Amino acid sequence: MRASDKAKIRQRRIAHTLLVVFSFSLMFLGKLDLNALRSARMGLNDFVAPFVDLVSAPVRGIETMAQGIRTVASLRAENVRLQAENAMLKRWRRRAEILESENRQLRSVAGAVAPDRRRPLTARAVTAPGGAFAHTVLVANGSDQGIEMGNPVVTADGLVGLVVDVGATYSRVLMISDINAQIPVILSSSSWPGVTVGNNGPFLSLRFLPEEASPKVGELVLTSGHGGVLPAGVPVGRVDMVQDDLVRVMPAVDLRNLGYVSILVGGTEGIDLGNLALEEYYTPLPESDNTRLFEGVNAAGERQ
Amino acid sequence: MTPRGRFFQKAEIDSDWPFQFLVVFFGIVLAIFEGSLALWPSFYGATPLLSLIFLYWVSLHHEKYVALVSGFLIGLASDLLFSDLIGGRATAYIAVVFVMNIRRPKLLQGEFRDLWLEFSVVTVGVMLFQLLAFCALNLAIPALTPVAFQIGVTMILFPIGYVILSAMNMAFNRIKSST
Numbered sequence: 001m002r003a004s005d006k007a008k009i010r011q012r013r014i015a016h017t018l019l020v021v022f023s024f025s026l027m028f029l030g031k032l033d034l035n036a037l038r039s040a041r042m043g044l045n046d047f048v049a050p051f052v053d054l055v056s057a058p059v060r061g062i063e064t065m066a067q068g069i070r071t072v073a074s075l076r077a078e079n080v081r082l083q084a085e086n087a088m089l090k091r092w093r094r095r096a097e098i099l100e101s102e103n104r105q106l107r108s109v110a111g112a113v114a115p116d117r118r119r120p121l122t123a124r125a126v127t128a129p130g131g132a133f134a135h136t137v138l139v140a141n142g143s144d145q146g147i148e149m150g151n152p153v154v155t156a157d158g159l160v161g162l163v164v165d166v167g168a169t170y171s172r173v174l175m176i177s178d179i180n181a182q183i184p185v186i187l188s189s190s191s192w193p194g195v196t197v198g199n200n201g202p203f204l205s206l207r208f209l210p211e212e213a214s215p216k217v218g219e220l221v222l223t224s225g226h227g228g229v230l231p232a233g234v235p236v237g238r239v240d241m242v243q244d245d246l247v248r249v250m251p252a253v254d255l256r257n258l259g260y261v262s263i264l265v266g267g268t269e270g271i272d273l274g275n276l277a278l279e280e281y282y283t284p285l286p287e288s289d290n291t292r293l294f295e296g297v298n299a300a301g302e303r304q
Numbered sequence: 305m306t307p308r309g310r311f312f313q314k315a316e317i318d319s320d321w322p323f324q325f326l327v328v329f330f331g332i333v334l335a336i337f338e339g340s341l342a343l344w345p346s347f348y349g350a351t352p353l354l355s356l357i358f359l360y361w362v363s364l365h366h367e368k369y370v371a372l373v374s375g376f377l378i379g380l381a382s383d384l385l386f387s388d389l390i391g392g393r394a395t396a397y398i399a400v401v402f403v404m405n406i407r408r409p410k411l412l413q414g415e416f417r418d419l420w421l422e423f424s425v426v427t428v429g430v431m432l433f434q435l436l437a438f439c440a441l442n443l444a445i446p447a448l449t450p451v452a453f454q455i456g457v458t459m460i461l462f463p464i465g466y467v468i469l470s471a472m473n474m475a476f477n478r479i480k481s482s483t
Contacts, residue, residue, distance in 0.1 A: 024391065030388075048381075060343055127339055127342065130338060130386045132431075133392070134386065200447050201447025202447075256348040257345060
């Protein structure tokens with residue numbers, strides 16, 4: 001073997017070692033949440049997303065076709081179901097109108113602050129979570145349309161997640177089912193506060209409930225609005241199973257079928273959306289007793 | 305005698321670079337397609353690793369067109385678009401190319417069953433590596449059912465992918481020889 005060949009082999013080995021080290025260190029750099037890396041990632045997403053859209057067109061087409069066939073096959077049953085649902089919705093609408101009027105009167109008496117006004121912005125979901133290690137989706141709207149980090153993403157059924165990365169024309173949404181998503185919630189009928197945590201699976205788990213809390217299967221779980229990032233009262237899911245300490249929540253939104261979503265823009269003035277760590281923006285419920293607050297925090301919002 | 309240097313060396317007209325680039329490009333397209341499969345509710349959160357099937361096949365039959373960088377780039381594209389763990393799949397794919405360089409001569413002498421078995425081991429290895437890295441960095445264990453589903457569906461799709469890629473290769477060779 002010639003000396004030049006030996007040198008070439010040595011150079012190649014060094015290059016390969018450097019590549020492995022670089023690739024491995026990327027995992028740690030990614031976790032450091034560096035701004036530069038985040039910007040580079042969103043820049044790349046802005047560039048590649050139209051291509052992703054193009055490649056996924058056949059898949060979307062086949063899915064639409066399959067959905068069409070399914071709909072035609074079950075048209076009669078669907079019609080009966082829709083009629084029943086329509087009748088029920090009419091009843092609910094009347095009830096909602098009564099409650100809204102009552103709510104308005106009570107708010108004026110109690111001097112409560114009106115809920116913040118957020119502007120819904122419709123966006124198409126370009127991707128869906130494909131791997132077992134991240135539940136995020138790209139949506140076709142970005143900072144050009146006024147979207148900011150931390151904006152809540154909802155559908156008519158409830159909360160989908162919140163925006164975690166914003167590019168010029170595309171944004172990345174962290175879904176409530178992601179392992180990093182922790183949503184401050186309350187149980188609708190008992191008002192016990194808690195936090196839903198995703199596990200990259202189809203269900204969420206409800207944690208940090210006070211010991212006295214007794215969640216019921218089927219109970220609605222709503223956002224509590226703590227911190228002001230998410231509006232209060234958005235359905236997150238329903239309690240699906242209660243077993244010892246484990247409270248499982250089924251998301252209100254069918255996250256597997258996300259075509260279009262609404263991004264709620266605005267209404268977060270004064271909140272540092274750049275830092276969404278829970279402990280940073282946490283504020284307690286305005287109640288005098290300690291029993292219905294998050295564990296570790298007293299009524300004044302101080303850590304115990 | 306006048307020393308004859310590199311001026312008399314054979315010019316490198318038949319370079320592997322364009323094909324290596326093509327492999328990376330096709331791998332990235334497959335990685336994107338793989339992500340778009342999640343739009344089907346059946347594959348939600350656990351799509352088959354089509355890019356791994358492709359990488360395995362190319363490493364086996366056209367090893368000179370696959371460098372470690374090819375595996376890195378395909379994995380990185382997949383990580384940046386669909387994963388939270390940047391570099392996880394990229395590192396795993398580098399390892400796949402490296403392992404295939406070693407195992408290739410033996411695998412080519414074996415039956416298809418051996419290829420499939422080896423591929424299954426590779427798939428489990430790739431997913432296990434990502435799972436361990438994910439657990440270590442997030443200090444949490446994700447739902448394991450989607451991980452198992454992803455491994456299973458990738459193993460099942462391997463023979464189909466292998467046949468499709470081999471057929472495409474044959475068609476490409478036929479076109480090449482006719483021109």
